[in-house]
Amino acid sequence: MNATGPAPALAAASAPRPRTAPDADSGRPSVTRRVLGILDAFSPERPVLSLSDISRRAGLPPATAHRLIAELTRWGALERDENGLYRIGLRLWEVAALAPRGQALREAAMPFLEDLYEATHENVQLAVLDGLEVVYIERIRARNAVHVFTRVGGRWPAHATGVGLALLAHADPELQERAIAGPLRRFTSKTIGSGGELRRVLAEVRRTGVAISDGQVELIALSVAAPVYGPDDTVVAAVSIVVPSHSSDARALIPAVRASARGISRALGAPRALRRPPSATART
Structure with a gap:
């Protein structure tokens, strides 16, 4: 059900999930895991993030985050506004609309x-x-x-x-x-x-x-x-x-x-x- 300012318990319900999991072989997150970690950095409470915010929330080095964010932006998964902040792009909405349960x-x-x-x-x-x-x-x-x-x-x-x-x-x-x-x-x-x-x-x-x-x-x-x-x-x-x-x-x-x-x-x-x-x- 809904509200304007979630109480602590309510905030916990929509709290970010664990970030990138390590690859079983190398002990390092795979590229796919890193990309998913970037997308998972966004939430209803944080729909707009800076590059440093994304890097920190995804647990990625700034240089790696910058490179992957640039690729996601070119593809349309992310959008960058005039202030240099990022939000989820419409391309992901188009893909999500293909889900059979959607x-x-x-x-x-x-x-x-x-x-x-x-x-x-x-x-x-x-x-x-x-x-x-x-x-x-x-x-x-x-x-x-x-x-x-x-x-x-x-x-x-x-x-x-x-x-x-x-x-x-x-x-x-x-x-x-x-x-x-x-x-x-x-x-x-x-x-x-x-x-x-x-x-x-x-x-x-x-x-x-x-x-x-x-x-x-x-x-x-x-x-x-x-x-x-x-x-x-x-x-x-x-x-x-x-x-x-x-x-x-x-x-x-x-x-x-x-x-x-x-x-x-x-x-x-x-x-x-x-x-x-x-x-x-x-x-x-």
Whole structure:
């Protein structure tokens, strides 16, 4: 979910990852590792960096950083402004758009996300699972709704978010066990903090078909999420709505979130979404 100035725990959630790892043979980082270290130096908190900043954050000698940055700038992965500062270039956005869990999924989902937003005028999100984290690939932010910490391209620990719980509940058992084994980072007093609690919550998500995350990232926000299925009937994403926790009934939001997830699943060709739901069959 979101904010303007992250608290220490929130800042830790988006803290830079370990920098360049050494090459197994030489003990020195490979060229690829160095280039990735340069790109990893940028973050939402530091979108614009000087050459010396990049060199320091990537753990590279200034001369090496200068040479690699110049090559990345010529290719378009980085852009240099009139003050000599660098930012991520549009060429990387073009490449990222080719990711199968990116542009195609977003295009299929957008009509249903927009419908969910129009029906509720609350924050609507779409995310995918990457290891033990979720990556948000689309978001519609309501102007006067509760603010959230998420952004497109941002990551959060899966156990602390509605979309993350919906995704983890249907992930490979091995990945679930990794999550349950922890450690589980806590952001509020309501954040899931033990493996036993997480195991119970994931079982409940599988039983009900929805995930409810109440006050796990911020005490003021509540998220209701549902899984999205792909062409092979496996869960490929999750959709959620984020509302104020003090004035919202999670149960009232479940039908709308489920309908949105089912619509996206149908657009992706999920067989389970193409079948008529049991309730419709009973009425017939």
